[in-house]
Amino acid sequence: MVSRCPVRTQGGKERRKAAVAERAEEAVHELPIPPRAGEVQVEHGPPVDVPVQPQFGLTLKRARERKGLSIHDLAALTRISARWIAALEQERFEQLPATVFVVGYVRNLARALGVDPADLLTRYRSQRQTQDAALLTAGSGSDRFETAMRQRKYLVFTVLAVVVGLVAMLALFLQRRQG
DSSP states (O other), X not given: OOOXXXXXXXXXXXXXXXXXXXXXXXXXXXXXXXXXXXXXXXXXXXXXXXXXXXXXXXXXXXXHHHTTOOHHHHHHHHTOOHHHHHHHHTTOGGGXXXXXXXXXXXXXXXXXXXXXXXXXXXXXXXXXXXXXXXXXXXXXXXXXXXXXXXHHHHHHHHHHHHHHHHHHHHHHXXXXXXX
16 A cells, blocks of 8 residues: 655755745845934935944943953952943943942943043943933923832831830830839
8 A cells, every 4th residue: 555645754854944044134125224323214215324433331341341251350450340331331320339439330340441531430420311212201290209209107106116116115115113
């Protein structure tokens, strides 16, 4: 008896994989190419160069990569935590410690990477102000009011708990004194 089922060969599987990879490659080439940093896309025509300073985190990352250092290598070299360096490169300023520490970190990183500390600090402060301003405008007045009311409520409960504790201690003291 002869089977009419097609026999799957290893070559067929390879051809299918190659076809899928080719279709994926074609799909990627069909995507529009976004403008690079420092370029502006014009309605008709090629991108136009506009002088734009790279952002602080990008500047720091490029300087580190130019030196051929990983984040952990730079952390060992400067004795600055790798998580602080990563947060600086990714401009996640809300995860960083107090500004006075961060300014010192930026100076030390600039020296270790051979970058002008004053320029890097200027970029940091500019980027930080931009993000802080965006955060302030993002929160509505009602959000700030609700936060203030919540904080006031916690304060009232804390004071009330302290007063109840003091009254209980006074009652215990008076009870022991009489008895």
